[in-house]
Amino acid sequence: MTASWVEVPEGSDFPLANLPYGVFDSGKGRRIGIAIGDHVLDLYAVADAGLVPHGAALQDVDLNGFLALGRSSWHEVRGRLTELLTDGRTEIQDAGIDAFHHQAEVTLHLPFTPGDYVDFYSSIEHAINLGRMFRPDSDPLLPNWRHLPVGYHGRSSTIVVSGTEIHRPRGQTKQEDEPPTEGPTRALDIELEVGFVTGPGNELGVPIDADDAGDHIFGMVLVNDWSARDIQRWEYVPLGPFLGKSFATSVSPWVVPLEALAPYMVPGPSQDPEPLPYLRTVGDWGVDLQLEVGLASVAMSEPDVISRNSFAGMYWTMAQQLAHATVNGTRIGPGDLYASGTVSGPDPGTYGSLIELTWGGRDPIQLSDGSQRRYLEDGDTVALRGWCEREGLPRIGFGECVGTVVP
Amino acid sequence: MTASWVEVPEGSDFPLANLPYGVFDSGKGRRIGIAIGDHVLDLYAVADAGLVPHGAALQDVDLNGFLALGRSSWHEVRGRLTELLTDGRTEIQDAGIDAFHHQAEVTLHLPFTPGDYVDFYSSIEHAINLGRMFRPDSDPLLPNWRHLPVGYHGRSSTIVVSGTEIHRPRGQTKQEDEPPTEGPTRALDIELEVGFVTGPGNELGVPIDADDAGDHIFGMVLVNDWSARDIQRWEYVPLGPFLGKSFATSVSPWVVPLEALAPYMVPGPSQDPEPLPYLRTVGDWGVDLQLEVGLASVAMSEPDVISRNSFAGMYWTMAQQLAHATVNGTRIGPGDLYASGTVSGPDPGTYGSLIELTWGGRDPIQLSDGSQRRYLEDGDTVALRGWCEREGLPRIGFGECVGTVVP
Numbered sequence: 001m002t003a004s005w006v007e008v009p010e011g012s013d014f015p016l017a018n019l020p021y022g023v024f025d026s027g028k029g030r031r032i033g034i035a036i037g038d039h040v041l042d043l044y045a046v047a048d049a050g051l052v053p054h055g056a057a058l059q060d061v062d063l064n065g066f067l068a069l070g071r072s073s074w075h076e077v078r079g080r081l082t083e084l085l086t087d088g089r090t091e092i093q094d095a096g097i098d099a100f101h102h103q104a105e106v107t108l109h110l111p112f113t114p115g116d117y118v119d120f121y122s123s124i125e126h127a128i129n130l131g132r133m134f135r136p137d138s139d140p141l142l143p144n145w146r147h148l149p150v151g152y153h154g155r156s157s158t159i160v161v162s163g164t165e166i167h168r169p170r171g172q173t174k175q176e177d178e179p180p181t182e183g184p185t186r187a188l189d190i191e192l193e194v195g196f197v198t199g200p201g202n203e204l205g206v207p208i209d210a211d212d213a214g215d216h217i218f219g220m221v222l223v224n225d226w227s228a229r230d231i232q233r234w235e236y237v238p239l240g241p242f243l244g245k246s247f248a249t250s251v252s253p254w255v256v257p258l259e260a261l262a263p264y265m266v267p268g269p270s271q272d273p274e275p276l277p278y279l280r281t282v283g284d285w286g287v288d289l290q291l292e293v294g295l296a297s298v299a300m301s302e303p304d305v306i307s308r309n310s311f312a313g314m315y316w317t318m319a320q321q322l323a324h325a326t327v328n329g330t331r332i333g334p335g336d337l338y339a340s341g342t343v344s345g346p347d348p349g350t351y352g353s354l355i356e357l358t359w360g361g362r363d364p365i366q367l368s369d370g371s372q373r374r375y376l377e378d379g380d381t382v383a384l385r386g387w388c389e390r391e392g393l394p395r396i397g398f399g400e401c402v403g404t405v406v407p
Numbered sequence: 408m409t410a411s412w413v414e415v416p417e418g419s420d421f422p423l424a425n426l427p428y429g430v431f432d433s434g435k436g437r438r439i440g441i442a443i444g445d446h447v448l449d450l451y452a453v454a455d456a457g458l459v460p461h462g463a464a465l466q467d468v469d470l471n472g473f474l475a476l477g478r479s480s481w482h483e484v485r486g487r488l489t490e491l492l493t494d495g496r497t498e499i500q501d502a503g504i505d506a507f508h509h510q511a512e513v514t515l516h517l518p519f520t521p522g523d524y525v526d527f528y529s530s531i532e533h534a535i536n537l538g539r540m541f542r543p544d545s546d547p548l549l550p551n552w553r554h555l556p557v558g559y560h561g562r563s564s565t566i567v568v569s570g571t572e573i574h575r576p577r578g579q580t581k582q583e584d585e586p587p588t589e590g591p592t593r594a595l596d597i598e599l600e601v602g603f604v605t606g607p608g609n610e611l612g613v614p615i616d617a618d619d620a621g622d623h624i625f626g627m628v629l630v631n632d633w634s635a636r637d638i639q640r641w642e643y644v645p646l647g648p649f650l651g652k653s654f655a656t657s658v659s660p661w662v663v664p665l666e667a668l669a670p671y672m673v674p675g676p677s678q679d680p681e682p683l684p685y686l687r688t689v690g691d692w693g694v695d696l697q698l699e700v701g702l703a704s705v706a707m708s709e710p711d712v713i714s715r716n717s718f719a720g721m722y723w724t725m726a727q728q729l730a731h732a733t734v735n736g737t738r739i740g741p742g743d744l745y746a747s748g749t750v751s752g753p754d755p756g757t758y759g760s761l762i763e764l765t766w767g768g769r770d771p772i773q774l775s776d777g778s779q780r781r782y783l784e785d786g787d788t789v790a791l792r793g794w795c796e797r798e799g800l801p802r803i804g805f806g807e808c809v810g811t812v813v814p
Contacts, residue, residue, distance in 0.1 A: 153559070330562060
């Protein structure tokens with residue numbers, strides 16, 4: 001395994017094989033950087049010294065300009081950065097630039113300015129669990145589910161970077177046999193998701209072929225699609241979730257490039273019935289990515305892990321989601337976010353939301369401080385983690401996607 | 408009635424009392440302008456000559472910077488422009504600027520860069536009609552409908568200006584007792600809507616009070632929310648419309664300021680039950696706006712008017728929609744579009760979509776070229792119009808919102 005001359009601590013999410021992109025501020029305004037070990041490499045400075053191609057796109061306040069360049073440019077820049085971090089010590093030192101900052105000493109910002117945000121519903125276990133709870137009197141899996149990746153548009157303006165406080169939303173809810181009331185949600189939940197961020201995009205009216213998805217998907221982030229279940233339950237028919245979701249969506253600060261994830265791609269799950277031709281792909285589009293949800297009350301210094309599962313089992317893949325989302329010719333563009341939908345496995349300890357973990361509040365979770373949770377309380381902190389590891393390959397991770405609930 | 412020294416033809420949508428904002432290109436790139444009679448006044452040029460306040464925000468390629476300034480600035484600029492067009496002939500001439508262009512000689516662009524796009528469902532007649540067709544076995548009006556303005560997020564990237572061609576979308580559909588197939592929609596429809604465009608916005612986590620809506624709503628546009636009914640019908644449970652809508656949404660090129668509409672505001676319809684306190688407003692939030700849908704086949708030189716109705720009867724008002732959309736603290740911002748949902752009246756000739764006008768294709772419409780329509784055919788042109796008129800007041804209009812279907 002090639003190593004970087006920059007120290008990468010054992011177990012770091014950010015070895016040389018990762019090089020995820022983010023936006024940081026060390027006091028000089030927002031700049032693009034990549035994470036390496038505990039450090040961030042300042043790409044503004046590196047571009048200023050003329051050490052990377054496409055410097056103009058890298059000297060910006062978000063990734064959107066770089067995303068717009070497309071796959072061959074992404075590959076070029078990644079190749080050059082890998083080179084610099086492998087044998088470029090002298091080159092960077094000779095440039096006399098202040099290139100590295102401790103991650104702990106910078107502020108991380110939203111890495112991209114979101115265009116459209118789509119949220120899918122691609123875990124069959126999650127869809128069945130929610131169907132059972134929201135529509136107890138009918139088949140939990142609706143007839144369309146196995147034929148297309150069901151999804152909807154979410155709100156872009158409230159996509160926030162990990163660490164942003166989550167205001168407990170108010171809204172309209174209704175208890176059975178009582179008139180509706182307005183007030184703070186009493187069923188604040190999380191959704192453990194993974195999303196992909198897109199690049200250059202297509203022309204209006206021209207669908208993207210599933211096999212060309214790799215030209216459009218730049219990389220992936222962890223996503224917490226915070227949900228107010230009581231608001232959602234009352235509002236969602238017939239047009240889908242709206243205010244139960246639109247108050248906040250947290251994303252991890254580092255976008256892990258698809259190129260870094262390539263060694264961890266695995267076959268997707270078998271699909272029955274076979275999807276229509278526009279949803280068929282050649283090659284592996286499953287991602288062997290381990291996921292974990294941590295929850296800490298104000299009284300706890302370390303979160304309890306309340307769920308562990310794998311992204312590899314998601315029924316619909318990213319390539320299928322992108323092909324489906326554009327089959328009608330819609331325009332995708334740099335900074336669009338396409339989230340997977342809650343990732344749940346087959347067993348209770350693998351569910352990606354509290355509504356599933358507590359089965360609608362029936363079976364509270366026991367926390368290590370002695371308290372119980374049906375849904376989130378003020379002061380609770382949720383931390384999502386995700387990483388890939390495989391025999392003979394370095395572990396690469398997404399860092400954390402964290403949020404604390406405030407009243 | 409005060410008149411402008413710029414000629415305004417009889418029956419024009421754009422008298423001095425209107426002054427809607429748009430973005431045009433006369434060969435020098437995109438500039439902000441206002442419509443007066445058959446002309447557009449170039450605000451870049453006017454600002455260059457120092458004749459209006461807030462010139463920097465007006466010298467931009469879209470309205471977003473101006474929208475961000477807020478109500479008192481909007482009022483100031485409108486006052487000054489009214490003055491210039493009333494007694495400012497010499498002032499403009501002395502400035503030696505090329506201030507006016509014929510609307511017919513410029514290209515009109517999307518006036519604002521869309522942030523988030525929300526589509527409501529606020530006509531009770533439309534909700535009942537669609538409920539009857541999509542859910543024939545249950546109460547057409549769902550239990551939440553009279554308690555809150557039901558809505559969902561639409562796609563921002565495919566909001567296009569009037570005149571943009573509409574590509575017939577492909578997608579997945581399913582006929583009863585047959586497996587799903589993929590192909591061009593066979594049920595391409597329109598939705599006659601009116602939308603409002605927002606200004607500065609709020610802080611994340613801070614709802615907007617219904618009575619403060621006037622500080623946030625800059626103005627209104629006509630909206631055609633093109634819909635593929637066969638795609639929509641198969642995909643929309645349980646997360647709402649997605650690809651059946653996301654291929655195109657046309658808006659009129661001129662944003663009519665709320666200040667111009669003020670004389671035409673009327674009481675909204677009575678609401679039963681009384682809405683919750685956060686949805687109550689003081690003052691009139693209905694808009695006495697006449698609407699019309701024209702449809703022309705390739706063979707026709709003039710469209711047939713296939714529907715006529717009034718916006719005044721919409722059950723939920725703009726102020727209520729905005730208060731509801733932000734009750735959970737979501738962030739609104741300059742260029743967000745909030746559309747009304749299809750405007751339908753109580754009688755067949757007043758329905759705002761083909762699915763209602765033909766009752767799901769059962770009763771085709773007869774066109775004056777002898778052909779019939781269930782849904783749109785390739786080559787069909789749809790033109791929406793809207794205007795306000797009232798005894799003793801000038802007629803003000805929105806211009807047209809037009810689109811032609813291409814294969």
